[in-house]
Amino acid sequence: MIEGDETLTFTNLGSFVPGDVQRVVMEDAPEEYYRNRFLATAMFNLKMVDTAGGGIRKLFLLQSA
Numbered sequence: 001m002i003e004g005d006e007t008l009t010f011t012n013l014g015s016f017v018p019g020d021v022q023r024v025v026m027e028d029a030p031e032e033y034y035r036n037r038f039l040a041t042a043m044f045n046l047k048m049v050d051t052a053g054g055g056i057r058k059l060f061l062l063q064s065a
Helices: 021-027 037-045 055-064
Strands: none
Touching: 021 055
């Protein structure tokens, strides 16, 4: 975040980790690589995510119905 006199500028240099949303929705498989494996494991153990790797497809199907 860059703070100016009367502005805030937010940037994100990251990208969608799987690269292609369509592939994730069609394959419905966990990713082979996580940017932060510790964070992914912690979120799964704390039940903040339903299944490891299934959240994107689940949200897509819920929103498309």
